[in-house]
Amino acid sequence: xxxxxxxxxxxxxxxxxxxxxxxxxxxxxxxxxxxxxxxxxxxxxxxxxxxxxxxxxxxxxxxxxxxxxxxxxxxxxxxxxxxxxxxxxxxxxxxxxxxxxxxxxxxxxxxxxxxxxxxxxxxxxxxxxxxxxxxxxxxxxxxxxxxxxxxxxx
Numbered sequence: 001x002x003x004x005x006x007x008x009x010x011x012x013x014x015x016x017x018x019x020x021x022x023x024x025x026x027x028x029x030x031x032x033x034x035x036x037x038x039x040x041x042x043x044x045x046x047x048x049x050x051x052x053x054x055x056x057x058x059x060x061x062x063x064x065x066x067x068x069x070x071x072x073x074x075x076x077x078x079x080x081x082x083x084x085x086x087x088x089x090x091x092x093x094x095x096x097x098x099x100x101x102x103x104x105x106x107x108x109x110x111x112x113x114x115x116x117x118x119x120x121x122x123x124x125x126x127x128x129x130x131x132x133x134x135x136x137x138x139x140x141x142x143x144x145x146x147x148x149x150x151x152x153x154x
Contacts, residue, residue, distance in 0.1 A: 030115035034108045036082070041065075043112060045075050046084060046101065050109035055088055055098035084108065 021027070031043055038046075048064050049056060056064075062072040076099060079085040084105030090096040101109065124132050 030112045033115040034112040036108045042075055042079055045079060046105050046109040049101045055100035057098055
């Protein structure tokens with residue numbers, strides 16, 4: 001017999017998760033592992049491009065990060081100066097530019113993800129394959145649905 005979801009019982013666990021992520025400084029430790037003196041937004045751009053596995057327009061990066069375009073443009077200037085990203089011609093529109101990772105940027109993003117994914121994988125290492133699949137599916141669904149509800153507030 002399945003137990004109904006009790007949001008009041010889940011909330012403390014969500015708060016604990018937030019605390020664990022912040023206090024443990026996983027993001028900062030992973031950025032240190034990446035070997036680059038970047039801030040979170042800069043690393044988020046690199047990870048966004050890395051996970052896309054293709055060059056993206058500035059607007060697409062902004063949409064995936066859920067921020068405004070001018071914010072991404074400022075970040076890209078810093079990342080370009082650091083040799084982490086570069087602008088390339090869009091093969092579908094010669095007037096437009098895409099942003100792609102350089103070798104240095106791709107390597108840094110890879111090291112960052114190696115650290116983060118290693119910690120997350122280790123946390124569920126003793127779970128059954130079915131539990132890991134179910135957790136992943138439900139977590140993605142929860143985040144998407146919560147984002148949609150919050151967007152409705154705006």
